[in-house]
Amino acid sequence: MAAHILRLRFALMLGALRGGRTARSLVGLAVLVIITGAVCVAILSLADAPLPVARTVLVLGGAATFLGFLLGPIFTGATDQLDPRRFGVFGVDERQMPWILALASMISVPSFALLAIIVCSTIVAIEFGTPWLAAVLGAFLRLLAATVAARIGMALSALLLPERRSRELTALFGLAVVVVAFPVAVFFASLEWDGRVPDAVAVVATVAGFTPFAAGSAFPLAIAAGDVAGTWLTGIIAFATLFSLWMLWSWLVRRLLTTTERPATSRERSGLGWFGLLPANAFGAIAARSLVYWLRDRRYIVNFVIVPIAGVLTVFPLLVAGVPLYIAALVPVPLMALFFGWLPHNDVAYDSTALWIHVASGVRGLPDRLGRLIPVALVAIPALAVAISLTLAMVESWYLLLPMIGLASSLFLSGLGLSSISSAVSPYAVSRPGDSPFQQPQRSASRGGFGPAVAFIGAIIVSAPTIGLFIMTVISDGVYNPMTFWIGLGTGLVILALGAVVGGRIYDRGGERLMEFVETA
Secondary structure: OHHHHHHHHHHHHHHOOOHHHHHHHHHHHHHHHHHHHHHHHHHHHHHHOOHHHHHHHHHHHHHHHHHHHHHHHHHHOOOOOOOHHHHHHHOOOOOOHHHHHHHHHOOOHHHHHHHHHHHHHHHHHHHOOOOHHHHHHHHHHHHHHHHHHHHHHHHHHHHHOOOOOOHHHHHOHHHHHHHHHHHHHHHHHHOOOOOOOOHHHHHHHHHHHOOOOOHHHHHHHHHHOOOHHHHHHHHHHHHHHHHHHHHHHHHHHHHHHHOOOOOOOHHHHOOOOHHHHOOOOHHHHHHHHHHHHHHHOHHHHHHHHHHHHHHHHOHHHHHHOOOOHHHHOOOHHHHHHHHHHHHHHHHHHHHHHHHHHHHHHOOOHHHHHHHOOHHHHHHHHHHHHHHHHHHHHHHOOHHHHHHHHHHHHHHHHHHHHHHHHHHHHOOOOOOOOOOOOOOOOOOOOOOOOHHHHHHHHHHHHHOHHHHHHHHHHHHHOOOOHHHHHHHHHHHHHHHHHHHHHHHHHHHHHOHHHHHHHHHHO
16 A cells, blocks of 8 residues: 555656646746755855854744644645545555555655755754764654644645635735745844844744754754753654654544545535634634624623733833832733633623523533633734733843743633633623623622632632742743743643633533523623
8 A cells, every 4th residue: 555655646746747737837846946956055054154043044944844834735725635535435544544645745846845955954963063863863853743744734624624715714825935934034134143143033043942843953953052951852842743743643544534524515604704714513613603702792802902901001000119110011911911811701691691502502511611712812822922022122131032931821821721610610790792891780690709710810829830930030041941931831731721621511510500690690
C-alpha cells in the first residue's frame, strides 16, 4: 500500500505538468524555485551575521513556516489529493494510513522547498557551533512537524468546512501572505540592525522560540548560544509538539475513514451567517447563537465596552495615591483579563426564556459551556493582545512580554472556567431582552449572588502563583520570565478544562432548575 501511494503521488506531480495548464504550472514552478533559491541564499548569508541576529531571523521564519503549513490548506480551500476518505473504499488499515499519507505528502513541491530551506538553516546552525547530530535532529523535527501540520490542516478543512468556501473565508488567505511576508521583512530589517537586535523583536523571537510553532527552529540555535536551560526546554517542546500533532493526525485519519458526513449543499448553508460558517453540531450551533447575541444585544455589548474602560480608569486612582507610573501602567491588562474571563458568569440568565431550546433539544452540558465562551474569546484575545503591546511600549519593558502573557492567560482562562460553573450553579436576575442594560431588575426568584463572587475571587486565588512570579519578574528584571509564562498558561488551561467539564455536569443535572429560573426571574 505504501509503495502504491508513493507511486500515485509521483504520478500526480508529473500529471500537473501535462494538459492545458502546462505553461501556467511551469511558470508557477519557476517562480517558486526562484523564491526558494533567494530565501536559501539569504539564510546562508546569516552565517556571517552575529548569532543573536541569525537566531531571531531563523526562529521567526520557522514560526511563520509552521503556521503557513498549518493554516494555508484551510484558508486556500485546496483539494486534498491524499484525503484519507479517498482510500476508505479499498479496505485500508487504519493504523498504517497515518504514516503512509504523511510520507506521501512529503513528495510535493512545497515540501521540497521546505526541505531546501531547512537544510540551509541546518548549515547555518552548524557554522555557529551546533553539533551536526543535534542540528540534523532539529531539522528532522521541523520537517516532520510542518508536514504533519499540513496534513492536519487539510483534514480539518475537510471536516469542518463545506466543499465550496465562501468568499469571506477564502479572503482569509491574506493572513497566510502576511505570515510568509513577516519573516522576509524581518530579514531585510536585520540588515539595518548593525549586529544588535531591537529589544521588541528580540522578545518576540524569544517568546516564539518557546512555543510549538518555532521550538524546533530554536533548539539547535540554543545549543550554539550555550543556553543549557533553553536547549532542554525547546527540545522538550519540539518533541511534545511532534507527538501531539501525530496523535491528532492519527485520530483525524480514523475519523475520516470511519465517519460519513452528511452532504451539505451551498443553498443549504447560504445566508445562515455564523451558523453556516461554524461546525454543524451542538457546539457550533451554540457558539453561533452566542455570537449573534453578543454582537447584537446591547446588554452584551455594554459589557464588552465597559471592561477596557474600567481597566484604563484604574490607572488614575493609583497615580493619585502615589503609585509610580511604571507600576500603575501594568495593572490594566491583568484587570481586563480578569473581567473578560468573568463576563460569562451569568450567561444563562441572559438567555431568558430562549433557554428552553437547549433543554428541549437535549444539548449536553460540555458543548453548551464551551460554545458560550467563543464570543468572549474572539473579543478578549485581540483586545488583550493590543493592550499588552501598548502597555509594554509605554513602559519600554519588552522583557515583560512573556510573563504578561502568562498572567493574562491565567486570569482570563481561569475566569472562563470558573464562570462556566457559576452560570450553571448560581444564576441571578438580569434585565430582560430589549430593556436598558443599566436597568436594575426586580425579581422575586433571583438566586444568591455568591456564585459570581466565588468565580471572581477564585480566578484571583488560582492565579496567585502566577501573580507572585510576575511580581518577582518585575523586581528581578526578567529572571522568572519562562516560568511565569508556562505556569500562568498551564493554570489557565487546567482550570478552563475543569470548569467546562464540571459546569457541563451541573448543567446536565440541573436543566429543569435553570428552566424554572429563567421562566420566573
